[in-house]
Amino acid sequence: MRSHEDVVPEAVNWYVLLSSEHVTDAERQAWDRWMRESDVHRQAWEDIKRKLSIFEGIPSNLGVEVLSRTPSKVNRQRREAIKTLGLLAAVLLPTGYVFKDALFGRINYDHFTDVGERKNITLTDGTNLVLNTKTAVTIHSSRHTMIVQLHHGEILVSTSKSHQKTQVLMIETGHGRILPLGTAFNVRRFDQFSRVSLFEGVLKLSPQQNGEDAFMQPLQEVDIHSNRVVFRPRLSVLSPSWQRGYLELDNMPLKYFAEEMERYRYGIIKCHRDIEQLMISGSFSLDDVDASLRSLAQTFPVRIQHYTRFLIMILPLNQ
Incomplete structure (x- = not known):
């Protein structure tokens, strides 16, 4: 029997596909068959939604209405969700759902x-x-x-x-x-x-x-x-320090830090909404994002949770 970790990439792939405004009826039916094949499939699907919902507000009923949804009723919130998950899908999945720019x-x-x-x-x-x-x-x-x-x-x-x-x-x-x-x-x-x-x-x-x-x-x-x-009222960057491989921050929200670091590493880095506005300052390496995350956790009241190699969450220290 395939393990939970084996099928999580497939669950992400299905999520990205079903969030697309171009999803076809045949693809919806194929997702339904995949869900019915195994409890492991259903658990992986729910796990992806649960883990990301506290960060991006992903609707909890995604999947319930997907079989009856028409292309004209694509929800804007789901289109935002596909942006969040698109990079992860492009990195993890060999099935072809990748961005054109990454390939060509x-x-x-x-x-x-x-x-x-x-x-x-x-x-x-x-x-x-x-x-x-x-x-x-x-x-x-x-x-x-x-x-x-x-x-x-x-x-x-x-x-x-x-x-x-x-x-x-x-x-x-x-x-x-x-x-x-x-x-x-x-x-x-x-x-x-x-x-x-x-x-x-x-x-x-x-x-x-x-x-x-x-x-x-x-x-x-x-x-x-x-x-x-x-x-804008102020410069969002102190200097063009990224050309030297550093992100320099002066009293900027933690959410901004997470969004910036995500640009320099394959996968997803998300900040828990309860600490999004925690203000941070410092100089962080862009060439070694994992080291920067460790430095963040040593300096500020947060902890880093690696759910998979490509999915990292910044959580409150006491959670």
């Missing part, structure tokens, strides 16, 4: 980094790009312009002061365009906006959908939405 990044993009990888690139105009973990860019060069298209992830840009400029450098993120005027700045693309942190120089920002242009000064940070620019 090096074919689709000019430059691409894997989880935990950083890469330095020098453009023909002397501009230096540092790609952070899970980042993809395409370079579009013409006689008068050099456009860096950020498809996903995060880049640190340092323009050259020594090269004679014959091309106008621009960064495009899908939410807007960034025009540097002799600068060092960080750009990170999220689903709904792109975050820009300026360390030196001046930036001109142009939202994609006819929003008003804005200018940034050093030590400012903004979120570029497709139709507006929103200035």
Whole structure:
């Protein structure tokens, strides 16, 4: 008989599949047959839901209505759940439910980094790009312009002061365009906006959908939405320390720490909701996430629980 640990990856795979808005009736029926095959299957399914529900608010009745659900009734909360579980499925499962970028990044993009990888690139105009973990860019060069298209992830840009400029450098993120005027700045693309942190120089920002242009000064940070620019009250990072392999925090919520560390390690790292707002400070290694988690537990009132190699929970110390 197969063990519980043997079938947990299958349960995660089914969860990801059933959470998709493209799930078919045949796939729903196949899940139902899988559930009926063994008590071990049903226990693994319930275990995945139970463990993750206290972190992401996963609905407890997922599976009860899945056989009667139509594609038009996909719940937004489940679409968020698939984002949470997608990376785990991509890492653990050989069944093909993996993200396109993970499989074909090096074919689709000019430059691409894997989880935990950083890469330095020098453009023909002397501009230096540092790609952070899970980042993809395409370079579009013409006689008068050099456009860096950020498809996903995060880049640190340092323009050259020594090269004679014959091309106008621009960064495009899908939410807007960034025009540097002799600068060092960080750009990170999220689903709904792109975050820009300026360390030196001046930036001109142009939202994609006819929003008003804005200018940034050093030590400012903004979120570029497709139709507006929103200035943030403080820098979310003290410095572009990730290029040196460190995450530097100054009185930031523990939830932010968990989200950042998750970017640099295959799998899922989640913070219990009771301690999400615990404020932490310090410098943490991005090249050795497990060591950073141990350091966190030694310094703050939390403990680290490894449910599987790819599923880590940060829990209150007394729980």
